[in-house]
Amino acid sequence: MLALNQVAVTYPSGIKALKPTTFTIEQGQFVVLLGRSGAGKSTLLRTLNGLVVPTEGRITAEGLGPLSDPATLRRHRRTTGMIFQQHQLIGRLPALANVMTGRLGYHSALRSLLPLPGIDQMIALRCLERVGLLDKALARVDQLSGGQQQRVGIARALAQQPRLMLADEPVASLDPATAASILTQLREISANDGITVVVSLHQLDLARRFADRVIGMRAGQVVADVAARDLTDAAADAVYREDAMNAAPVTQRMQKVA
Numbered sequence: 001m002l003a004l005n006q007v008a009v010t011y012p013s014g015i016k017a018l019k020p021t022t023f024t025i026e027q028g029q030f031v032v033l034l035g036r037s038g039a040g041k042s043t044l045l046r047t048l049n050g051l052v053v054p055t056e057g058r059i060t061a062e063g064l065g066p067l068s069d070p071a072t073l074r075r076h077r078r079t080t081g082m083i084f085q086q087h088q089l090i091g092r093l094p095a096l097a098n099v100m101t102g103r104l105g106y107h108s109a110l111r112s113l114l115p116l117p118g119i120d121q122m123i124a125l126r127c128l129e130r131v132g133l134l135d136k137a138l139a140r141v142d143q144l145s146g147g148q149q150q151r152v153g154i155a156r157a158l159a160q161q162p163r164l165m166l167a168d169e170p171v172a173s174l175d176p177a178t179a180a181s182i183l184t185q186l187r188e189i190s191a192n193d194g195i196t197v198v199v200s201l202h203q204l205d206l207a208r209r210f211a212d213r214v215i216g217m218r219a220g221q222v223v224a225d226v227a228a229r230d231l232t233d234a235a236a237d238a239v240y241r242e243d244a245m246n247a248a249p250v251t252q253r254m255q256k257v258a
């Protein structure tokens with residue numbers, strides 16, 4: 001449903017955050033982007049909904065066309081839900097109001113100034129029910145636990161009735177049990193609704209447990225692209241190995257000890 005052709009990102013600072021990358025993602029696939037901090041996961045993920053514009057190459061959304069076309073990008077974004085590490089919810093507003101913002105893409109800017117129609121509220125309530133938080137619909141988001149807040153974030157993405165969900169380290173600030181339950185929920189949603197999910201993680205064990213496919217990144221490059229069951233220790237090593245560049249400080253540390 002998404003095809004990347006030689007997509008690369010060089011930031012204005014000169015950092016090559018993503019080297020030319022080519023792959024396709026099938027509809028309904030649950031893909032984990034795995035890699036250390038700085039490997040380029042967020043950059044790659046953000047190119048998939050145009051939050052970062054590739055400096056080279058092209059991304060094509062199936063049935064829509066190349067994302068470099070502004071009208072195509074708008075249509076693609078409308079059905080692409082985004083889930084963030086710090087969930088980016090409005091704390092003083094109730095869960096329901098936050099989930100309703102997922103509906104805004106379906107209305108004109110002018111129309112959005114007025115209360116949304118009841119149908120949008122019904123959709124939002126159904127999404128909250130889906131993540132097990134119907135009873136918290138009217139609770140202020142800043143009164144909820146971290147795990148519950150992330151569920152509201154998932155409900156908001158679902159309210160967009162997406163065909164693609166992008167999640168950038170959605171469990172990085174959660175304890176292991178809560179992290180596993182959030183990923184379980186994302187997986188179920190993906191499987192039941194046929195939604196493509198691309199989620200970045202830095203934990204190998206979670207990638208192995210939840211992904212259909214693992215795309216391993218190191219220093220802006222895809223160094224592994226395998227079915228989760230084929231993520232061998234050697235493949236994991238290619239993802240997590242220290243770079244030659246990072247080896248220098250080790251020598252310095254040793255010299256200091258001596």
Ligand code: ADP
Pocket residue numbers: 011012013015016017035036037038039040041042043044
């Ligand atoms: P990850 O999500 O795997 O931690 P990122 O995609 O955030 O990796 O970062 C990849 C590289 O690009 C890093 O070297 C980071 O410092 C750099 N980088 C990320 N965002 C920007 C930006 N907006 N401007 C300049 N450099 C950036």
Ligand code: MG
Pocket residue numbers: 038041042043168169
């Ligand atoms: Mg990141």
